[in-house]
Amino acid sequence: MCDVLSDDVLLAHDLFHELSHDLSHDLSHDLSMIPLPQSFPEFPQFPAGEVWLAGVGPGDPRLITLLALHALRSADDIVHDALVDRRIIDLAPRRANIVFAGKRGGRPSSQQGDINVLLIERARLGRRVLRLKGGDPFVFGRGGEEALALVRAGVRFRVIPGVTAGLAATALAGIPVTTRSTNHAIILAAGHRAADGSGTGDWEALARTGQPLVLYMAMAQIEEITAALRRGGLDPHTPCTIIQGATTEAERIVETRLSDAAGEARAKGITAPAIVVVGDIARLRDELRPGMGGWR
Numbered sequence: 022m023c024d025v026l027s028d029d030v031l032l033a034h035d036l037f038h039e040l041s042h043d044l045s046h047d048l049s050h051d052l053s054m055i056p057l058p059q060s061f062p063e064f065p066q067f068p069a070g071e072v073w074l075a076g077v078g079p080g081d082p083r084l085i086t087l088l089a090l091h092a093l094r095s096a097d098d099i100v101h102d103a104l105v106d107r108r109i110i111d112l113a114p115r116r117a118n119i120v121f122a123g124k125r126g127g128r129p130s131s132q133q134g135d136i137n138v139l140l141i142e143r144a145r146l147g148r149r150v151l152r153l154k155g156g157d158p159f160v161f162g163r164g165g166e167e168a169l170a171l172v173r174a175g176v177r178f179r180v181i182p183g184v185t186a187g188l189a190a191t192a193l194a195g196i197p198v199t200t201r202s203t204n205h206a207i208i209l210a211a212g213h214r215a216a217d218g219s220g221t222g223d224w225e226a227l228a229r230t231g232q233p234l235v236l237y238m239a240m241a242q243i244e245e246i247t248a249a250l251r252r253g254g255l256d257p258h259t260p261c262t263i264i265q266g267a268t269t270e271a272e273r274i275v276e277t278r279l280s281d282a283a284g285e286a287r288a289k290g291i292t293a294p295a296i297v298v299v300g301d302i303a304r305l306r307d308e309l310r311p312g313m314g315g316w317r
Contacts, residue, residue, distance in 0.1 A: 064088065065179070067095040072140050072150040072171055074164045076157040076183020079190060081268035082108045089153075089181050096151035098143045100136070102162075104155030104294060106269070133163060137170035144176045157185040161211050161237045185209075187235040190267030190296040194274055195309040198235065203301050206232045212239025212246055212297070228253025233300025240293045244283035250299065255279055260303035265295040276306065 064087075067073065073092050078084030085093075093099065093112050101110060103123025110119060122131040122139065143150045158164030158180060171178045187209050191198050198207045208227060227234060228250040239246055251257055257280035265273045277285045279299060285291075 064091040067092060067149045068177075069097075069147045069149055070144050070177070072144050072152060072167075072176055072178045073181060074152045074154070074158040074167060074178060075181035076154050076160075076162065076164075076185070077105055077109050078184040079156055079186040079267045080104070080106055082106050082112075084184050084189065084268065085109060086181065086183065089183065092151050092181055093153070095149060097148040098150045099153055100139060100143075100150065101153040102155060105153050109153070133166060137167055140167060140171065141174045141176055144171075154183070155186065156189075157183040160185040160187070160209065186267055186294070187237055187296050190264040191235060191298055191302075193268060194262065194264050195306040195313050196262060196298055196302055197305060197309075198233065198302060200302070200305070203305070204233055206230075207302075208232050208234050210234060210236050210239075212236045212242050224249035225253030228255045233298065233302045236297040236299070238293065239297045240286065240291065240295050243286055243297065246297075247279050247282050247299075250279060255299070259299060260301060262298040262303040262306065263291055263295055264298070265291050265293075267294075267296060276303070 073096070075089045075092050077089055078086075090112065093109070094114060096113070096117055098118045098120060099110070099113050100120045100122050103121075113119065120139070122136045140150055140152060152158070152164075152167060154162045154164065156162055158167075159182070164180065168178055168180070188198060199205065208230065210227065224246055234250075236246070247261075250259075257278065259279040261277050261279050261282040263275040263277070263282065263286055265271065265275075273289070273291065275282075275285055275289055275291055282297070282299075286295075
């Protein structure tokens, strides 16, 4: 038997492998195989030389949008962060070039300036570049910084919204972020500092608004943040729920109160990524949970 296969045989083998792979995954890899109604809008073309900034939700790959899936199947280069589930990356076509550019607090990470340069350089090579992010790219996802860098470099871009972790984690834990009986506003805040040490929230001022808080990236400063919220006037008994690894197999939920949140998180080994919910909306979980199906 000849050890060297012809190009045609190799091509046929690759096509067969990809088709079999698609079919074995319940038709989820190819949007053309999903029976959408004729009235459904067409998906936009992904032009060469553009960068698309796409969010893929909080973790569970089933929460990806159809438009993000279309982008994933169309891209030449996929630059993804640390919170994108591997099963989402596996939806990419075999020809795509996968680049990890994750940023995790307190760990060796890609520098944002380097990521910006990478996106610009790939686009200028005529590549279809997909910047894939957990959650939503414009909600604490640095998507705004990347969009500004692209515009200033003369590179066109598109934004594909995703389900932001703060809203998905709360909803799936049985915590509505607004109800008419509890609140008419919600505050989303980032708990981490900027690289230069600035950018900390004025937690005492946020406490005085009386509105519930949904905190991203707060675990490293949770003791400092909860103390500041109490100084700002929040009752130490204010309900507080911490949701680690929302929608993933690592999901853990701790129900506590503001005064005990830091200690309980430490005692139970709660780590990032986690969402911290502070306010009366957290009480609703006890009432809703008995009748609520799980996200799995």
